Amino acid sequence: MGAPASSFVLPESASRGLGTRPFGVYVHVPFCATRCGYCDFNTYTAGELGSAASPASWLDGLRGELELAAATLGSPPPADTVFVGGGTPSLLGADGLAQVLDAVRQAFGLADDAEVTTESNPESTSPEFFAGLRAAGYTRVSLGMQSAAPHVLRVLDRTHTPGRPARAAAEARDAGFEHVNLDLIYGTPGERTEDLRESVETVLAAGADHVSAYALIVEEGTALARRVRRGELPAPDDDVLAADYELIDSLLRGAGLHWYEVSNWAASPEARCRHNLGYWLGGDWWGAGPGAHSHVGGVRWWNVKHPARYAAAVAGGELPVADHERLTGSDRHLERVMLELRLAEGLPLDVLAPSGREQAGAAVGEGLLDPGAAAEGRAVLTGRGRLLADAVVRRLVD
Ligand SMILES: C[S@@+](CC[C@H](N)C(=O)[O-])C[C@H]1O[C@@H](n2cnc3c(N)ncnc32)[C@H](O)[C@@H]1O
Numbered sequence: 495m496g497a498p499a500s501s502f503v504l505p506e507s508a509s510r511g512l513g514t515r516p517f518g519v520y521v522h523v524p525f526c527a528t529r530c531g532y533c534d535f536n537t538y539t540a541g542e543l544g545s546a547a548s549p550a551s552w553l554d555g556l557r558g559e560l561e562l563a564a565a566t567l568g569s570p571p572p573a574d575t576v577f578v579g580g581g582t583p584s585l586l587g588a589d590g591l592a593q594v595l596d597a598v599r600q601a602f603g604l605a606d607d608a609e610v611t612t613e614s615n616p617e618s619t620s621p622e623f624f625a626g627l628r629a630a631g632y633t634r635v636s637l638g639m640q641s642a643a644p645h646v647l648r649v650l651d652r653t654h655t656p657g658r659p660a661r662a663a664a665e666a667r668d669a670g671f672e673h674v675n676l677d678l679i680y681g682t683p684g685e686r687t688e689d690l691r692e693s694v695e696t697v698l699a700a701g702a703d704h705v706s707a708y709a710l711i712v713e714e715g716t717a718l719a720r721r722v723r724r725g726e727l728p729a730p731d732d733d734v735l736a737a738d739y740e741l742i743d744s745l746l747r748g749a750g751l752h753w754y755e756v757s758n759w760a761a762s763p764e765a766r767c768r769h770n771l772g773y774w775l776g777g778d779w780w781g782a783g784p785g786a787h788s789h790v791g792g793v794r795w796w797n798v799k800h801p802a803r804y805a806a807a808v809a810g811g812e813l814p815v816a817d818h819e820r821l822t823g824s825d826r827h828l829e830r831v832m833l834e835l836r837l838a839e840g841l842p843l844d845v846l847a848p849s850g851r852e853q854a855g856a857a858v859g860e861g862l863l864d865p866g867a868a869a870e871g872r873a874v875l876t877g878r879g880r881l882l883a884d885a886v887v888r889r890l891v892d
């Protein structure tokens with residue numbers, strides 16, 4: 495395991511089945527206007543980057559990486575899904591995001607019914623921005639809302655005004671986007687039940703057809719972690735998080751949005767995020783951009799994180815890969831159980847070892863797995879099981 499950038503070669507055996515599984519392209523945009531105190535994603539403010547890198551040098555690097563990617567894969571299939579994430583892709587503007595999609599088209603082509611998503615921060619969007627994205631070929635937008643409560647947004651260091659995400663969702667729909675996601679974070683210190691209820695109701699009134707709701711994670715090395723350590727803020731409480739999750743699920747279900755992954759709800763099967771389903775179902779994807787991760791046929795690799803190192807590697811004609819690993823049979827088994835068990839479709843019981851199947855039987859008895867699904871040969875989490883998904887996974891693979 496592990497190799498310096500220049501020696502990364504994708505084994506022929508890994509790319510052989512390309513096109514028989516869904517193929518996605520992820521593009522990482524490593525820029526944010528300011529850093530939110532809770533976030534440890536690979537992203538940089540202009541002040542942090544100085545003159546070392548810029549959106550222009552990043553875009554040159556991206557084009558170069560995508561060309562190298564197409565050559566590495568031989569004759570890659572057209573992308574079934576594209577997901578531009580960050581960071582803050584909307585800082586590139588509609589023109590910049592159109593250029594990103596053109597670069598993907600040029601390298602791989604797009605399937606006729608491709609799903610093309612970009613994440614956007616509400617404060618850097620407008621009706622013109624969404625119209626430009628539509629014209630460029632984007633089919634889906636994902637907006638970081640987090641909360642409707644001003645005091646919660648302040649703790650999270652979010653700079654948008656509370657009403658802006660819902661207005662942005664409406665503008666996206668008016669521009670012709672049928673598929674709009676809003677991200678929520680729950681469990682923020684100081685968030686009350688009525689704040690969370692208002693956030694979910696705001697999402698529903700905005701007409702989003704998809705919601706991602708994440709429990710606040712206090713990531714090591716973030717400003718939030720330092721504030722918690724100093725005792726300025728309490729850490730999120732597990733019982734509160736569980737009650738919050740149940741409230742979110744019941745409000746969304748009541749409005750016709752159903753969970754299809756533990757943290758994701760959709761108004762219809764077409765509203766589900768196909769790109770993320772590709773990750774969860776063991777598909778292939780090329781992740782381009784600083785720090786992006788890729789997976790093709792059981793080989794996983796990840797790029798150097800700093801935008802300046804990334805641009806320099808590509809300018810030198812090399813894939814900007816920091817390291818790679820070949821998944822063993824047991825790695826792949828563990829990942830499959832971990833990811834598929836989180837889906838509403840669940841996991842076929844016959845992929846489990848005999849001890850895992852026995853544990854699944856016990857988990858049905860404890861109300862963690864659905865008895866009807868188990869009778870049909872699938873492990874599907876119940877509502878209570880979803881609150882304890884990680885613990886159930888550990889039992890099924892031990
Ligand atoms: C990395 S952000 C990128 C999109 C965009 N910049 C934004 O903030 O909306 C994607 C989502 O991850 C979630 N997220 C990031 N850090 C998190 C944390 N520490 N705990 C829970 N959710 C987090 C937020 O909901 C955010 O909308």
Ligand code: SF4
Nearest residue numbers: 526529530533580581
């Ligand atoms: S949460 Fe989003 S906007 Fe905030 S720092 Fe992270 S990537 Fe940037």
